[in-house]
Amino acid sequence: TQLPATEDTELINVSGKDDIDGKKIDINYTDKDGNIKRAYITLRDTADSNGHLSTFTTIADDGTETTYDIFDREGNKTPIHDITTTTQELDPQTCKLCNVEHTTKGMSYKQLNDILGMLLSGNLPATNSFSDYKTAVSNSKEDVNVGLKDGKLFVEDKKNAITPMQLEMNDNDTDSFDGSSPVFTFNSNNALTIDEPKVDIFHQLDDIIQAVRDGKMRSDGDDLDNPRNIGIENGIELIDHIFDHVNKLHTKIGAISKSLQNTQERNEILVTHVETLKSDVIDVDMAEASLKLQKLTLNYQAMLSTISKINSLSLVNYMK
Numbered sequence: 001t002q003l004p005a006t007e008d009t010e011l012i013n014v015s016g017k018d019d020i021d022g023k024k025i026d027i028n029y030t031d032k033d034g035n036i037k038r039a040y041i042t043l044r045d046t047a048d049s050n051g052h053l054s055t056f057t058t059i060a061d062d063g064t065e066t067t068y069d070i071f072d073r074e075g076n077k078t079p080i081h082d083i084t085t086t087t088q089e090l091d092p093q094t095c096k097l098c099n100v101e102h103t104t105k106g107m108s109y110k111q112l113n114d115i116l117g118m119l120l121s122g123n124l125p126a127t128n129s130f131s132d133y134k135t136a137v138s139n140s141k142e143d144v145n146v147g148l149k150d151g152k153l154f155v156e157d158k159k160n161a162i163t164p165m166q167l168e169m170n171d172n173d174t175d176s177f178d179g180s181s182p183v184f185t186f187n188s189n190n191a192l193t194i195d196e197p198k199v200d201i202f203h204q205l206d207d208i209i210q211a212v213r214d215g216k217m218r219s220d221g222d223d224l225d226n227p228r229n230i231g232i233e234n235g236i237e238l239i240d241h242i243f244d245h246v247n248k249l250h251t252k253i254g255a256i257s258k259s260l261q262n263t264q265e266r267n268e269i270l271v272t273h274v275e276t277l278k279s280d281v282i283d284v285d286m287a288e289a290s291l292k293l294q295k296l297t298l299n300y301q302a303m304l305s306t307i308s309k310i311n312s313l314s315l316v317n318y319m320k
Contacts, residue, residue, distance in 0.1 A: 004151025007110040011043070012080050020080055021045045024172035031122045032143055032157060034164040039119055040172070041070075043080045043107065053077040054107050056115045058124065068128050070111055075130040078107045113146040113153075120144045120155065120165050201242055208235035 005014055012020060025041040038059040047053055054077070057067045070078040083104045088097045114137045118124055121140040125132035144165070145156040157163035211232050218231040230238065 005109055005148060006151075007113060007148055008108055010082075010106040010108050011112065012106050026170050026172050027116075027119065028168040029116075029119055030164055030166040031120050032159065032163065032165055033122060035122070037119070041112075041115065045079045045081055045083070047077075051077075053079050056119075058119070066124075068125050068133065070107060070115065071130045071133050072105060072111070076104045078111060079104060081106045109148055113148070114140070116155070116167065117141060117144045117146040120146070120167065201245075204238055204242060208232075208238060211235045 012018075015023075020043055023043045025043075027039045027041065028037075029039070030036050039056060040059075041056045042052075042054065044053045044055075052067065052069055054070045055067050056070060057065050059065055072078050083106075084101050086099050086101050089100045090096070091098045117140040118136050121143040123136045123140040123143070125136045143157075143159055145154075145158060147154055155165060155167060157165055207230050211229055212235070214229055216229045216231045218233055219229060
């Protein structure tokens with residue numbers, strides 16, 4: 001069973017060829033800020049005159065090109081194939097020189113995704129160094145997420161609900177007529193869809209009506225006039241799905257309506273309680289309150305009289 005590609009899958013393993021040294025991947029894109037730009041990736045197994053292995057190059061509006069090395073996690077420049085080198089190193093235990101093999105992995109989808117993330121986010125390395133490359137990759141992940149899911153490339157804009165980003169990739173030899181065949185093929189996921197989780201009832205009904213008008217019993221990709229016609233059979237199935245969807249919405253609306261009714265009843269009970277409390281506090285019997293006030297006033301005056309008499313007592317008055 002052939003498994004889908006993952007981020008660790010090397011590009012050479014999906015190219016279908018053993019030798020892709022010097023191949024280029026053209027990239028036309030619109031970044032997160034809506035700027036239309038161009039770039040390309042060059043794949044190499046042997047370093048060029050400037051010491052570059054695999055690189056990606058941005059093209060400015062005036063045609064100026066800026067080239068950046070593609071690094072792996074350890075900071076090594078990236079080839080196409082795995083490259084194993086042997087060096088002599090001192091064994092600290094035996095104090096002898098030993099042959100030690102070091103393997104530099106070929107370019108993987110992870111590195112391709114990092115490059116696309118940098119381009120689409122506009123976060124490019126400040127200089128052609130591993131530290132700046134790593135910083136640019138890290139910064140790009142704050143704005144754009146590029147990855148693989150079930151072998152399919154996805155791009156996620158983390159900042160914009162409606163993204164201006166667009167991406168087009170193709171092998172540099174795609175349009176070549178000199179006998180060179182493209183190594184990589186990038187396809188858009190645009191197969192005929194009969195049913196989707198989202199429901200656009202009127203659009204789907206239009207598709208069903210069109211299938212009936214055309215007299216198409218089944219979808220037919222060989223129909224040059226309308227290859228995306230879903231056909232009457234699929235239309236019948238789609239009607240069943242629409243009916244189920246409407247029933248689910250009807251049930252959901254009923255539950256919401258019942259909840260709203262219960263809330264209204266609770267509010268009415270609460271209003272009654274508030275009115276009762278308000279009546280206890282505000283609605284006072286004026287006659288009863290007046291009598292109570294008079295009683296309290298008499299008690300207060302009697303208390304003042306008693307205090308006055310107590311204050312007038314003295315030894316002289318007592319001896320009189």
